[in-house]
Amino acid sequence: RLGPVVGPLLEALAPRVADKQQVLAIGALNAIGAVGTGVGKAVRPHVRTTLPAVAVALGDGKAAIREAAMAALERWVAEVSFEPMLPLLPTALGMEAPAGRASALRWLCTHTAQLDGAAEVRPLLP
Numbered sequence: 531r532l533g534p535v536v537g538p539l540l541e542a543l544a545p546r547v548a549d550k551q552q553v554l555a556i557g558a559l560n561a562i563g564a565v566g567t568g569v570g571k572a573v574r575p576h577v578r579t580t581l582p583a584v585a586v587a588l589g590d591g592k593a594a595i596r597e598a599a600m601a602a603l604e605r606w607v608a609e610v611s612f613e614p615m616l617p618l619l620p621t622a623l624g625m626e627a628p629a630g631r632a633s634a635l636r637w638l639c640t641h642t643a644q645l646d647g648a649a650e651v652r653p654l655l656p
Contacts, residue, residue, distance in 0.1 A: 534572035536565055537579075544583040547599075556598045559587060563602035566609050574610040581606065581615065585622040588637075589630025596633055603637060612641040 543565075546558035562584060566573050587599035607615065622634035 531570065532565065532568035534569055536569055536573070537576060540565060540576050540580040544580050547583040547587050552592055552595060555587070555590075555595050559584065559595070559598035559602045563598075563605035566602070566606040570609055573606065574614055577606065577610060577614045578617065581618055582621050585618045585634070586625065586630075588622055588633045589625035589627035591627070591629075596629065600633060600637065607641060612644045615641075 540562065543558045543562050547555055547562070549555045549558065562580060581603065584599050584602050587595055588603075590596055590599070603615070619634070619638065622637075623631055625631060625634070
């Protein structure tokens with residue numbers, strides 16, 4: 531298990547998600563997913579700083595990068611649940627790439643069943 535002090539590591543990995551080299555971007559996404567799993571529930575404070583870059587990668591033109599981004603998000607959802615990721619939805623749904631919006635909507639539909647009726651939706655409001 532990794533310790534909860536992974537902020538500098540995640541800060542270094544997040545920009546690599548948008549790298550032009552596909553192998554580097556996929557490696558960064560895989561590492562972000564692994565850090566989420568390795569840290570466990572203590573990774574929750576890093577959702578806001580790390581996962582927006584992963585959400586943007588859902589709109590990448592390369593299917594392999596979109597798949598790696600989805601896998602990283604799934605690993606984090608398994609650790610911290612879906613609710614802390616609600617603030618990512620405007621970013622994920624606001625991208626120009628149709629494939630990215632479709633991926634984000636599929637992800638959203640898959641996880642909305644986890645939310646209770648009293649889920650905090652304030653972060654979604656403008």
